[in-house]
Amino acid sequence: MLFVSGLGAFAAGPGDAEPAAPPFVGKSYSSTAVTGPQIPGGGPLQLTFTAANRISLFAGCNRHVGEMTVEGSVLRVGSLASTMMACPGPRAGADEWITALTSEPLTWYSVGHALVLSGPGTQVLLTEKYS
Template sequence: MSIGRRMRARVAGSAAVVIAVVGAVTGCTDDDSTVPSDPAALVGNTYLSSQVNGPQIPGGGPLVLAFTKGQLSANAGCNGHGGSVAFDGDTMTTGNLVGTMMACPPPRDGADRWVSNLLGSPLTWHLDDQTLTLSRGDQQVTLVERQNRPVVGTRWQVTALVADDAVSTSAALRKSEPYFEIADDGRLSGSTGCNRMTGTAQVDGDRITFSPIATTRIACDPETTEVERTVLAALDGAATVEVDGDDMSLTNVAHGDVGLRLKAADGS
């Protein structure tokens, strides 16, 4: 074989090696893209549907899914459902779900059946950062992780009162709309539902320590005065809080049977 032919053969052989290496690298990349998501990343998080392809949620939803270790809870606008959940690669399977039995007006009365149909058979699942996708056949539900509102800088409106371990609401509470907001410098402002209130609060993780709160001295009707009494009792001293998206539960440390349920609201 001539020198020219030997050189051409070596070049062709080197090109084949390069092509083989590139093909191997490309193949690894494709394989990595199919690696299932880690179900542990779902634990402790809540996801809200942002897009539904296929049968739509009666009443518009959204579908809310919350994951704990080995458990899932679901709500699409009517009753809450809960049960076990298991993962096998990219397949998610729920066990028998147990739900509440509240009657809901149309069209939300069909939301529970929609949830049962969605979760009644195994689903393909994928988690991409904060986006969870569930699919089966032509049906696909895209959900986005719900982010917790910060305790500081959010206006928290009272939606229910906790007294003697009982959670209650009333027309007086809905009408008076008590709220509080803690500024970055720790100053507290708000309304008891009857009077304006001011003070300071120190936030440390899931614990808030309130200074003695000062209020104006307006006299209100008995029902609204009772709302004010419970609000001030809950904000007396230290309290623990648990934030879930736009909702917050507050429990007084000294009196564990007294507390508030609050929702993030736009300031006015």
């Protein structure tokens, strides 16, 4: 198919299709195991992938939301906005834990209803949550 306009031409073909969304998009997960630095206060880490480029994270203190990109098995989290509650006690470092986890690209893979995210020194096993 060829589209012609006063600004030029654009050819669309089967190779121009958007890549398929990762299998976790539109789903929510809760951590069941963490290898490496543990979530302050015990977590769990709750993730929701609301759209192909959006992520929401909660580890017991403030909710963080932002953009993400997925290229193959690499997930990159962009700048995150968060609620601003004070979190004293054992959950005091939960927000910093999220920041440390998402500051570098993560590798991911899924098997059945499980999702594994791995970053430098940390691996998180998550299980799909059902509403």
